[in-house]
Amino acid sequence: MDESMMTLRRLLTVHDEAIIEAGTAWVRETAAVDLAERPVSETRALVAESVRAYAALLLAGDPRPRDAFIERVTTLRSSLRFRISTLLRGFFSFHRALEPILARHSVPDHLAFDILRRVDAACFEAASLTADTYARKLHDVVDDAQRELVRREKLAALGGLVAGVAHEINTPLGVAITAVSLAQDCLQELSDAFEAGALRQRDLRDGLGRAREAAGMALGNLQRAAGLVTGFKQLAVDQSSESRRTLALGAHLHELLASLAPLYRRGPHRVDVDVRADVVATTYPGALAQIVTNLLHNALVHAFPPTNVGTVRLWIDRADDGQVELGCADDGVGIRPELLRRIFEPFFTTARGSGGSGLGLHIVHNLVTDLLCGTIRAESEPGRGARFTVRFPADAGA
Template sequence: MNRLSLSYWLARLRHATFRRQLIIAVAIGVFSVGSVTALLSTWQGSLQVRETLVQQGLSLANSVAQQSQLALLTESADNAREPIERAMSFTDILQVELLYTDGRSLITRGTVAEMRAGKPQTGMSGSYLETETSEAWRFVAPVYTKPAAASPFEANIATPELLGYVRVTQGKAALSKLVSRLAVINFGVGLVLSCILLGLLRLLAHRLSQPLGALSTVMAQAGKGQMGLRAVPDGPSDIASMAQVFNSMMQSLEQREQELQETNAELANHAATLEEKVAQRTASLSSSNAELQQALRTLREAKRQLIESDKLASLGRLVAGVAHELNTPLGNALMAASTTEDILQKIVDAMASGGLRKSEFERVIAQSIEGSAMVTQNVQRAAEIIRGFKQLAVDQTTEMRRVFEVDNVISEILFASQPMFKHKPYQIETKLTPGLKIDSYPGPLGQVISNLIQNALVHGFAGRDHGCLTIESRSHHPDYVQIICSDDGVGMSEAVRLRIFEAFFTTKFGQGGSGLGMQIVYNLVTGLLGGEINVESVLDKGTRITITLPCAAPQNIAS
C-alpha cells in the first residue's frame, strides 16, 4: 500500500492503540479550534485597524481643506505648501493634491501608482472615501469659504462658496504590517496553548492507558487459561471498578472450576458402573424392541385383514345389488316362460283330443310369440346387468388402470348400493357432469365412493328419520376433476374431523366399526389415485367431502 495515500494512514490510525488515537483526535481538534480562533481574531483586528486608518485619512483631508482656503482664493500654491507638507509627514501618506472645482491641480506633493482619478463629487459637506485599491485609499475633502458673520441689516445670510478640493492618498502598508503582526501573535498564542493542552492530554492519556494496558495484559493471560490472576485496581475510579469486576469474575471462574473438577471426580466414580447399567438397559431395550416388532407385524397383518374384510364387504354389497337387480328381469322371464309353457300344453291337449280350432291355434301361437319375446327381452336385460356387474366386480377386486368416464363409474356404484337404502328414509341425489374422462383406476375410485356412501349411511344419518346424500362430479381446471359428497346429517365436531383419517379411529367402536374406512379412502385418494381429499363438517348441519383427482393418475405408482 502507498504510504502517501490517505487510506494507508487511516488504516494505521484505525489499528493504533487507544492512547494514540485519543492523542491524535484531540490534537487535531485543538489545532483546528486554535487556528479558527486565531483567524477570526486576526480578521476582527484587521477590521478595527482599517476603520481607524480610514478615519485618520478623512480627518487629515478635512484638516488640509480648512487650511487651504486662502491658497485657492489667491490662486497661490505658497499659501498651501505648509499644511500639505505637514500632511505628507504622516505615516503612509503617499500624495496630497489641491484642486480647483473644475479638477485642475493647484499644487501636488508625492507620487502614487496609477489610480483611477475621477472628478470630485459636488454637494459634499465633508470628506469622503473616493477610491480604494489593494495598495491605498484616496480621500477627498471639499474646500469652502468661511461664512461671514450675520448682519442684522441683511435679510439673507451668505452661504459658503465651494473653492476646490483636497485629495489625500494614504497607503495600506501600516495596515498590512499590523494585520501580519496580529496573525503572528494570534497563531503563536494558539500554538502555545495547543502545546500546553496536548502536554496535559498526554499526561491524562498515560494515566488512562497504563492501567488499561495492565488490565488488558492480565485479561489476555486469563484468556489463555491461566488461573490465580488478579488485576491491580489502579487509575481512575471506572478503570479501578473494571479491575475489581475482573477479579470477581476470576474468583467465580476458579470456584466453578473447582466444582467442575469435583463433579468430574464423581462422574469418574459412576463411570465404572455406568457400562454395566447401559448393558443391562440395552438388553432390556432389545427384548422390548423385539416384542414391539412382533406387535407391529401383528398389527399390520390385522390391518391387512381388515382391509381385505372391507373389500369383501364391498363385494358382498355388490353381490346383493346383483341379486336385487336380477330378480326383476329373471322373474319376468320365468313368468313369461311358464305362461308360454301352459299355453303350449293346452295346444298339445287340444291337438290330442282333435278339438283344436284354427282361431284358437292362431291365438295360442300369438301368445307364445309374445311370451318368447318377453323371455328374450328380460334375459337380455339380465345379461346386460351381469356384464355391467362383472366389469364392476373386476374394477372392485383389481387395480387395473384404464380410461373411463367418471359419471359411469359413480352411477354403477350407486346402482349397486341401492339395496343399502331399501326400506330406509334416506335418498341419494346426483349432479354428475357427463363425459368427464380420466386415465386412472376405476376399482379404487369405486371403493372410495362406496366407502363414503357407507360412512354417510352409518354415521351421517345415525338416529335420523330423514336424510339426503348428494354426489356431484365436475371439471376443476383443465387437468383435474372434483367429486363432492355432501349430506345433511349429524356432522362432526372439530376434534372428530381432525382425526377422521386416523387408522382404527371410529365413533362406533364396539358397534361394528373398524375405523379403517376413511383411512382406506385417504390412502387410495392421495396414493394410488394421486389426488387430494378435504373434509368440512359442522355439527347438526352435515358433512362435505371434496375429492380432487388428476385427469391422469401418476405413472410411478404400481398398479
C-alpha cells in the first residue's frame, strides 16, 4: 500500500465518525427537498455505509461492498419519489467531508491531492453505476405499472363486450321462449281436443303446422344465441392467450366481426369487411383480436360526432412484399396533424372526459411491433377520415 492510501487508512481509523457526521450534514442540507420527511438516522446510516464501501474499494480493492450498497439504496428509493441527484450526493459526501479533514490535519499537498484524485475517480465510477441501476429500476417500476394498466384495459374492453353480448343474446332467447310457448299452446290445444273426442284431421294438420313453425323459430334463435356465445368464448380465449395457430385470415376476420357486433350493431354506423386476398398465416389470434377490437372501437368512438353517420372498413390483403396487410379506415372527421403524431403514445387521448384511457392505440402498437414483428402506419387529414395499415409476416413470431 502506497503512502497516500496509508494516510487515508489512518484518517478513516481516527476520524471516521467526523467524516460520517460532516457527510450526513452536507447531504441533508443539499437534498432537503427529498429528505425533509426522512429521519436523520436513516441518512447517517447510508452515509456510513458509503464510507465503508469507499474504504473497501480504495484500501483493499474490493468493489463488492460498493455494489451491494448501490443495489440496496436504489431498491430502497425506486418505489419513492427521489431525485437521482439525492442518491449521488451520498457518494459525493465522502469527498466533501474528507477535504477539510485533510486540510485540518496538515496532510502534505501532494498526498492530499493524490487521495482526493483517487476518491474522485471512485466517486465517478460509483455515481455512474448508481445512475444506471436507478434508471433501470425506475423503468422496471414504470413497465410494471404500464403492464398492469394494459391488463386492466383489456379486461375493461372484454367487460364492455360482455355487456353487449348479453344484450344481443337477450333478443334471440326472448324470441325462442315466445316460440316455445306458442308450440306448447298448440300442442295443449291438440291434446285437449283429442281428450274431448273433438279432434278433426284439419285441426290436427293446422295445429302441428303451427307447432312445427314455432319449433323451427325457437331452434333458429337458439342456434343464433349459441353462435354468439361460441364466438364470444373464442374471442375471450384468444384475447387472454398468446398461443400461435394457423388461420385463414379472411374467414377469421368475418368471425371476429360477428363476435364484435355488439360494439356497433346498436349504433347507426356501418362496418364493412373486404377480403382482398385469401391469406393463410401462422400468427397470434389473440393479438389480432385485440388489434381489430381496438381499431374498430377507436374509429367508432373518435371518428364520428353524434350527428354524423359513417362507415368503418376493415380489410385483409397480401402486400407486395408478401407480408399480411390488415387495415382499418373510416370516413369520419379525421385527425389533426399535431394529434396524429401522438396517437400511439401511452395515455394520450382526446376523449379523457368521456372515459378514454389513451391506451387503446398504444396497445395496438405494442402488439403489432413486439408480438407480430410488424409495422403500423396511421394516415389522416381533417375531414377526410383516418386509415390504419398494419403489416406483419405470415409466420409472425416464429
